[in-house]
Amino acid sequence: MLFLTQLIAIFIAFISHQHEAIAQFVPGYSSVVAPVHKHTDAAKPVYSVQIMTAYVNMQFLHENLLIDLDAPFIWHDCILLWNTYAGGCPPNKLCTYPVSCEEYQCTDVRTTYSYNNPSCPPVNNGSTLPGWGYCTCPVNVVNPVTGSCGEAFLDYDEFTMNTSNGKNVFTGLYGAYPNAACAPSSSFQEFPANVTGVMALSSSPYAFPAYLNEPLKKVMAVCLPSTLSSPGVFFYGNTSYYLLPQSSVDIRSFLSYTPLVNNPDYFGYFIGLSSIVIKTRSIEIPANSTIKLSTIDPYTILRTDIFNRVVRRFSLVTKRIPPAKAVAPFGLCFNASVTGLRVPDIELNLEGGKKWSISTANSVKQVTDDVACLAFVDGGVASEPAIVIGTFQFEDNFLVFDFEKSSFGFSSSLLRKKTSCANFNFTLTN
Structure with a gap:
C-alpha cells in the first residue's frame, strides 16, 4: 500500500511538473x-x-x-x-x-x-x-x-x-x-x-x-x-527591431509615439495633428485636425486651403532654389540641376507633443533629371479626410502600430540614422 501511495505521489509530481513546464513555455520567436x-x-x-x-x-x-x-x-x-x-x-x-x-x-x-x-x-x-x-x-x-x-x-x-x-x-x-x-x-x-x-x-x-x-x-x-x-x-509582434549596419541598435530607440485616433467611418488608421511647421513658421490648420495614414495614396494629399498655405510657405523658404514648371500632379517644382538640393524639414506636430520631421528625402520627389517637386498634392476643396499621408512620406521611416496601447510609433527618416528600410537581414537561421 505504501509503495502504491509513493507511486501515485511521484505520478502527481510528474504531471504537475509537466503542467508547470507547459505554462512556462515561451516560443523561440517574438x-x-x-x-x-x-x-x-x-x-x-x-x-x-x-x-x-x-x-x-x-x-x-x-x-x-x-x-x-x-x-x-x-x-x-x-x-x-x-x-x-x-x-x-x-x-x-x-x-x-x-x-x-x-x-x-x-x-x-x-x-x-x-x-x-x-x-x-x-x-x-x-x-x-x-x-x-x-x-x-x-x-x-x-x-x-x-x-x-x-x-x-x-x-x-x-x-x-x-x-x-x-x-x-x-x-x-x-x-x-x-x-x-x-x-x-x-x-x-x-x-x-x-x-x-x-x-x-x-x-x-x-x-x-x-x-x-x-x-x-x-x-x-x-x-x-x-x-x-x-x-x-x-x-x-511586440519585439525589438534591428537593421544593418547597426545590428546592436534597437530601432525602437528611434521612435516617438502619438495616439491612434478612432474614426468610425473608416477601417484605417488616423493620428491627431496640432500644427504644420516649416522653418519655425506654423501653417494655419483647422482645430482638432486628424491625419489619415495610407499605403495606397502615393503622395500626401492636402485639402486645397491647407495645400495653398503649405505651398506658399514652402515657396518662400526655398526662394533661393530656381523654380521649374510644375509637373502634374504636383503644384510646386524646382530646377533639380542645383547641386545638393536640400530643403527645410516639414514638421508635423502631433497629438501628445511629438514631432514627425519630413526631410528632403520624403518631401521632394525627383521627377526628371532636371526637375524635382514638392511631393504634396491638392486634394480639392472638399477633400475628406483633409490630410492623408501617402507612401512617399513613409519610405525609409520605421512605423509601428501598437494596438494594445492604441498608439502609432514613427522614426522620421532612417537615412539620418545611417540605415534604411532595405537593411533588414533576411538570411535564414535555425
Missing part, C-alpha cells in the same frame, strides 16, 4: 516577418508583402499581396474548391475552401465589413460548386490601383510567415487562417507584375491582424523601401 517590395510598374507606386500560401510539390507557393491599411478583408487570385483532396486544382495554383452563403461570416462581411464604395452594386448569393450542396458567398472588392469595383468569393485561407526575433529570420514557420476572398486572375491585370492580391491590414475583424494569436496581433510594424532592388520589412 515576431513573424515578411519582405516588403516596392513596385513602380502600375498606374501609381504600390508596395506588397510576400506571404507563403499553398504547399505544392514539397515547397510553398509565394504570393505578393498589395499592402492596404483600409481594406476590410484580404482578397487574392485563387480558385474555390469544396474538396481540395479530390484533385482538380491546376498546377502551381492556389485552391481554397469556400464559405457558404448560409454561414455567419457571409452575412457579417456583406452587411458590416464590405467595401464602402458607390461603384459597387448589391451582391446576391452565388451559385453552387460542382458536387457541393451550398451556395457560395460573393462579396464586393475595390481595386486599390484603379478604384473600380469587382466581385470575389469568400473563402477559408491559410497564410504562412517566417518567425523572427526582430534581428534574425528563423526556419520555423507560423500559420494564420483568415477568411479571405478569391477573385479571378483578370481582377489583377492593372496590378504590378507578380502582385496578385490585397493584404488587408486594417482594424476590421476580417483583416489579417485579427487572425493572429496573442501577443503577435498586438503590434504591427512596417518599413517601406525607397528602392526596387532590396526589400523593406514587415513585422507582427
Whole structure:
C-alpha cells in the first residue's frame, strides 16, 4: 500500500511538473516577418508583402499581396474548391475552401465589413460548386490601383510567415487562417507584375491582424523601401527591431509615439495633428485636425486651403532654389540641376507633443533629371479626410502600430540614422 501511495505521489509530481513546464513555455520567436517590395510598374507606386500560401510539390507557393491599411478583408487570385483532396486544382495554383452563403461570416462581411464604395452594386448569393450542396458567398472588392469595383468569393485561407526575433529570420514557420476572398486572375491585370492580391491590414475583424494569436496581433510594424532592388520589412509582434549596419541598435530607440485616433467611418488608421511647421513658421490648420495614414495614396494629399498655405510657405523658404514648371500632379517644382538640393524639414506636430520631421528625402520627389517637386498634392476643396499621408512620406521611416496601447510609433527618416528600410537581414537561421 505504501509503495502504491509513493507511486501515485511521484505520478502527481510528474504531471504537475509537466503542467508547470507547459505554462512556462515561451516560443523561440517574438515576431513573424515578411519582405516588403516596392513596385513602380502600375498606374501609381504600390508596395506588397510576400506571404507563403499553398504547399505544392514539397515547397510553398509565394504570393505578393498589395499592402492596404483600409481594406476590410484580404482578397487574392485563387480558385474555390469544396474538396481540395479530390484533385482538380491546376498546377502551381492556389485552391481554397469556400464559405457558404448560409454561414455567419457571409452575412457579417456583406452587411458590416464590405467595401464602402458607390461603384459597387448589391451582391446576391452565388451559385453552387460542382458536387457541393451550398451556395457560395460573393462579396464586393475595390481595386486599390484603379478604384473600380469587382466581385470575389469568400473563402477559408491559410497564410504562412517566417518567425523572427526582430534581428534574425528563423526556419520555423507560423500559420494564420483568415477568411479571405478569391477573385479571378483578370481582377489583377492593372496590378504590378507578380502582385496578385490585397493584404488587408486594417482594424476590421476580417483583416489579417485579427487572425493572429496573442501577443503577435498586438503590434504591427512596417518599413517601406525607397528602392526596387532590396526589400523593406514587415513585422507582427511586440519585439525589438534591428537593421544593418547597426545590428546592436534597437530601432525602437528611434521612435516617438502619438495616439491612434478612432474614426468610425473608416477601417484605417488616423493620428491627431496640432500644427504644420516649416522653418519655425506654423501653417494655419483647422482645430482638432486628424491625419489619415495610407499605403495606397502615393503622395500626401492636402485639402486645397491647407495645400495653398503649405505651398506658399514652402515657396518662400526655398526662394533661393530656381523654380521649374510644375509637373502634374504636383503644384510646386524646382530646377533639380542645383547641386545638393536640400530643403527645410516639414514638421508635423502631433497629438501628445511629438514631432514627425519630413526631410528632403520624403518631401521632394525627383521627377526628371532636371526637375524635382514638392511631393504634396491638392486634394480639392472638399477633400475628406483633409490630410492623408501617402507612401512617399513613409519610405525609409520605421512605423509601428501598437494596438494594445492604441498608439502609432514613427522614426522620421532612417537615412539620418545611417540605415534604411532595405537593411533588414533576411538570411535564414535555425
